Amino acid sequence: MAGRLSIAIALLAVLFGYVYNAYVQRFIQVSGMFREPGSTELAPGDFVVINGTIGCEDLHFHEPSGLIFTACEDDVASRRKWFPPIEHFANPSTERMRGKLEVIDPKTFRAKVLELEGFSGPFVTHGIDVIDDPEKPQGEAVYIFAVNHKPNPEHYGENGNAKAPKSHSVVELFHHVLGSDKARYVRTIWHPLIVTPNDIFAESPTSFFVTNDHYYTDGLLRNIETALPLARWTNVLHVRLENLGSAGDEGGDSAGVHASIALEKLHNLNGMGHARGSDEVLVTSCGSGLVHVGEIRGEADDTGNKVIRVKESIEFASPVDNPSYFRDPYANSTFDASGIVSSGPTRGIDFFESKGKEVVLDPNMVWKATPRSGKRETDGQGERDGSSITGGGKDWEVSLIFQDDGRRLRTSSASVLVAIDPSEEGGRRRAWLFVTGYQASSVIAVKVDL
DSSP states (O other): OOHHHHHHHHHHHHHHHHHHHHHHHHHHHHHHOOOOOOOOOOTTSEEEEEEOOBBBBOEEEEEETTEEEEEEEESTTTHHSGGGGGGSSSOOGGGOOOOOOEETTTTTTTEEEEETTOSSSOOOEEEEEEEETSSSSSTSSEEEEEEEEEEEEHHHHHHOOOOOOOOOEEEEEEETTSSSSSEEEEEEEOTTSSSHHHHHHHHTTEEEEEEEEOSSSSSSHHHHHHHHOOOOOOOEEEEESSSSOOOTOTTTTGGTEEEEEEEEEETEEEEEOSSSSSEEEEEEEGTTEEEEEEEEEEEESSSSOOEEEEEEEEOOSSSSOOOEEETTTOOSSSSOEEEEEEEEOOOOHHHHTTOSSSSSOOOOEEEEEEEEEEEOSSSSSSBOOOOOETTTTTTEEEEEEEEEEESOOOOOOEEEEEOOOOGTTTTTTEEEEEEEEETTTSSSEEEOOO
């Protein structure tokens, strides 16, 4: 009996050592603890700075119009003064909180700021989503959902309550006619379950998902849950609106708003993106370097609530934020470059030290994951770091398609690919990669091989 017990203990010790060792190795890889920043060499003309795009945290490529939508700040110092997602609460003055919705034309590399018609409140931008207006022909008008991290008047008011949350984060909804210079304010959306909203996945004007990226809003415990993959305290909410209503309706921002938990018990749920079908959603566990591929399903109780079931998870070798899906418009029987694009810091281990500094190099990496079942060229184009993994029973080839040492771009939180007609590149399969960061002075565009 004692012999069997000893054998069992030995086996458990080996198993624990294997699991612990794998966990430590994965942490070292994702955090970039021993990684030296690199910088992709670019030919003249293959690098463009998009002027007037400050601190744009998220990007969305709208395929029907061929335009890129983003939400930006008004000053490079804004994020250091007030930005709850990175625990910056120094200046809660609403006078300077003048975020913007912008539209980038990937052909001219120019950005247009939209006039926010009917909207006058503070606007501290974060994640967004853009969907077609279902009552209009496709490509004629869109709805824009945008996270807004406003200071909480209950905390900062004249008779402020120090125990009240510092931020009153909400979701703003706008309507934009493509080609116009305006975005009409529709309403503000809030629910008690919306606490630390980060990014949005919209199904329709009255149904969307939003991530709560942390359980704690600030302090030591927040830092611990950011760094510790075992802290699986975040969730994704499904939010339903009874109707669009209008600004100022009775009941305020919560009028007709219903919310339920759609996905939970995963680490640092963060960015979201649309994928290969209307029911497929991408959700990142940012600090863990994972992109979860999920399927949206309706609950069986006919309440209208929906849940997300994770089908597989893809490992990346760095933290990854807002994912996008690149649908290759020039795919053929021999080469399809479609895949998931996501980006993050080269050295996530430096995040806590760097985020409050005015001048610092924040190197970054952009990745692309392509299903191995897809047919690909074999010329080895693109940077490879050997990080090919298997997730959920389905093979993915993960490639490093761009990296920067921080001199061209500070931080990276979103990236999208826009394909270039092969006839313009002598038959080469290339694309413009647009990359941005929440503390970047500008969105940049670089030409990459697919």
